[in-house]
Amino acid sequence: MLFARQSPVRESILCPDMRNALALKNYFLVVVGFCLFAGNSWSADDLTGTLKKIRDAGTISVGHRESSIPFSYYDDQNAVVGYSQDLVMLVVDAVKKKLNLPNLQVKLIPVTSQNRIPLIQNGTIDIESGSTTNNLERQQQVAFSDSMFIVGTRLLVRKDSGIQDFPDLKGKNVVVTAGTTSERLIRELNEKQGMKMNIISAKDHGESFLTLQSGRAVAFMLDDALLAGERAKARKPADWVIVGTPQSKEAYGMMLTKGDAQFKTLVDETIAKAETSGDAGKLYQKWFQSPIPPKGLNLELPFSDEMKALFKSPNDKAFQ
Amino acid sequence: MVTLAAGLDWSIFLKPAFDGSGTYVRFLLVGFEWTLLLSVLAWILAFVVGSIIGVLRTFPGKFLPTLGAVYVEIFRNVPLLVQLFLWYFVFPEIIPGLGTWFKQGLSPLLQQLITGVLCLGLFTAARVAEQVRSGINALGSGQRAAGLALGLNLLQVYRLILLPVAYRIIVPTLTSEFLNTIKNSAVASTIGLAELSHQSQQLGEFTAHWYEAFIAVTLLYGIINLTVMIASRFLERATRLPGYAGGNVENRSSGIA
Numbered sequence: 001m002l003f004a005r006q007s008p009v010r011e012s013i014l015c016p017d018m019r020n021a022l023a024l025k026n027y028f029l030v031v032v033g034f035c036l037f038a039g040n041s042w043s044a045d046d047l048t049g050t051l052k053k054i055r056d057a058g059t060i061s062v063g064h065r066e067s068s069i070p071f072s073y074y075d076d077q078n079a080v081v082g083y084s085q086d087l088v089m090l091v092v093d094a095v096k097k098k099l100n101l102p103n104l105q106v107k108l109i110p111v112t113s114q115n116r117i118p119l120i121q122n123g124t125i126d127i128e129s130g131s132t133t134n135n136l137e138r139q140q141q142v143a144f145s146d147s148m149f150i151v152g153t154r155l156l157v158r159k160d161s162g163i164q165d166f167p168d169l170k171g172k173n174v175v176v177t178a179g180t181t182s183e184r185l186i187r188e189l190n191e192k193q194g195m196k197m198n199i200i201s202a203k204d205h206g207e208s209f210l211t212l213q214s215g216r217a218v219a220f221m222l223d224d225a226l227l228a229g230e231r232a233k234a235r236k237p238a239d240w241v242i243v244g245t246p247q248s249k250e251a252y253g254m255m256l257t258k259g260d261a262q263f264k265t266l267v268d269e270t271i272a273k274a275e276t277s278g279d280a281g282k283l284y285q286k287w288f289q290s291p292i293p294p295k296g297l298n299l300e301l302p303f304s305d306e307m308k309a310l311f312k313s314p315n316d317k318a319f320q
Numbered sequence: 321m322v323t324l325a326a327g328l329d330w331s332i333f334l335k336p337a338f339d340g341s342g343t344y345v346r347f348l349l350v351g352f353e354w355t356l357l358l359s360v361l362a363w364i365l366a367f368v369v370g371s372i373i374g375v376l377r378t379f380p381g382k383f384l385p386t387l388g389a390v391y392v393e394i395f396r397n398v399p400l401l402v403q404l405f406l407w408y409f410v411f412p413e414i415i416p417g418l419g420t421w422f423k424q425g426l427s428p429l430l431q432q433l434i435t436g437v438l439c440l441g442l443f444t445a446a447r448v449a450e451q452v453r454s455g456i457n458a459l460g461s462g463q464r465a466a467g468l469a470l471g472l473n474l475l476q477v478y479r480l481i482l483l484p485v486a487y488r489i490i491v492p493t494l495t496s497e498f499l500n501t502i503k504n505s506a507v508a509s510t511i512g513l514a515e516l517s518h519q520s521q522q523l524g525e526f527t528a529h530w531y532e533a534f535i536a537v538t539l540l541y542g543i544i545n546l547t548v549m550i551a552s553r554f555l556e557r558a559t560r561l562p563g564y565a566g567g568n569v570e571n572r573s574s575g576i577a
Contacts, residue, residue: 114521118530138528173428178512179525184338191340200428201522203510210409216423216431
């Protein structure tokens with residue numbers, strides 16, 4: 001009503017372009033109103049939390065990583081690509097369908113391992129999809145979707161180093177990325193078995209690999225899929241091998257805000273459907289068993305038993 | 321803000337740290353100690369090198385002042401983070417023998433500390449040099465000429481006449497430079513030195529309590545810097561010169577700058 005009363009006054013002083021814009025806005029309001037009242041089962045009151053926020057803003061904010069190959073990273077055209085990115089786009093499609101908003105805007109926001117949890121908590125991003133391990137500490141701060149990937153923590157070493165497994169690391173320098181589960185595990189191993197390793201904790205995966213390449217460390221411990229991704233960045237990937245008995249399993253999930261059952265159900269359903277229908281299996285082949293950007297290297301990561309079990313019965317369980 | 325405050329859990333600081341070293345309070349204090357050690361060592365290096373370079377820049381002739389100017393411009397104009405990476409990753413590669421010894425003969429902790437001190441010290445030295453130079457230039461040419469006329473050689477003029485006054489003039493800028501050094505020492509977290517900001521990031525990663533980690537580290541840096549600031553106020557008061565910036569001007573007889 002207010003708007004209708006004001007518009008004649010406004011029209012008289014506005015240029016034709018603006019009047020068109022105004023008309024368009026009126027039209028838009030009518031359409032939105034129509035959707036709200038006559039549209040579908042999702043009337044305004046049914047939506048809560050993140051879905052309501054997305055609908056009201058007309059935008060979904062997706063947090064991604066910048067160099068987590070092959071999960072979420074920039075390719076040579078500066079587009080965000082990767083296994084996790086493909087999966088989160090399925091979620092975005094499901095959100096569009098559910099909210100009946102085919103033109104929903106997708107805002108891609110790069111996050112780091114330091115800011116991803118605060119950004120979920122303060123609502124800057126609605127969902128984060130990268131290579132985030134679902135664990136109990138984090139579950140107290142954020143919610144995790146059904147797992148999208150399961151990795152084992154192993155070692156990347158130079159092919160001719162002679163290192164086969166963890167016992168070979170006695171008295172050697174080992175690099176880990178600061179803040180990873182691998183750092184916790186290797187320090188435990190060092191304490192318990194008195195291995196006298198020197199543990200270097202580097203800032204990020206790229207720097208860890210640089211530390212390995214420069215000869216400062218003989219091994220780099222991390223999630224095997226990420227190690228394969230780092231190896232793909234090397235000048236001569238064939239010089240490097242992934243070895244060792246996995247010291248732990250890690251389940252990667254998408255991060256959501258805590259206590260939002262409606263949004264989590266939608267995300268979980270989407271992931272579960274992709275995993276059981278074989279769509280996620282195709283994505284696995286695309287990202288882990290075919291040449292990927294930027295160098296066209298094939299990571300050749302075998303489809304593990306853990307992954308088979310996950311795709312058979314999707315779940316959001318954390319391993320630790 | 322209210323909801324945030326309510327959601328904070330300060331008990332995480334009493335939980336055992338992931339590396340088995342004790343509680344997270346102790347874990348942060350370890351970082352606190354490394355920050356202090358790194359800052360103090362870097363500051364000593366900066367003060368010595370900076371003084372030499374600053375003096376060189378005020379020497380007569382062309383060669384030595386140019387040398388000093390080149391040093392200052394290089395170290396002042398390349399970002400600190402870039403310098404750290406050059407020292408840590410590039411330098412050992414271009415000096416094969418020494419570089420390999422450095423990378424493989426020394427413990428990683430020692431490598432990180434040496435690199436951190438060297439990088440932060442030489443960077444800050446460029447800034448100290450400029451302050452020393454401006455302190456000396458503030459004295460005017462009369463004192464130097466008088467000293468030389470008395471038969472002192474150039475080094476004696478600097479040691480006995482120019483520097484004692486120049487240092488006292490620049491005490492306020494030197495103390496604030498030391499504060500900068502403490503804050504800049506956080507860059508060493510990027511090469512894995514377990515200083516304060518590195519430890520707080522680890523705390524965030526392993527407990528997922530990022531807000532608590534950020535708040536704690538802010539307070540700890542605040543405590544260090546506040547202490548240094550108060551101490552430097554006393555130092556500034558004790559060393560200020562009548563007639564110069566900040567000094568008591570009441571019994572000044574003639575107008576100096």
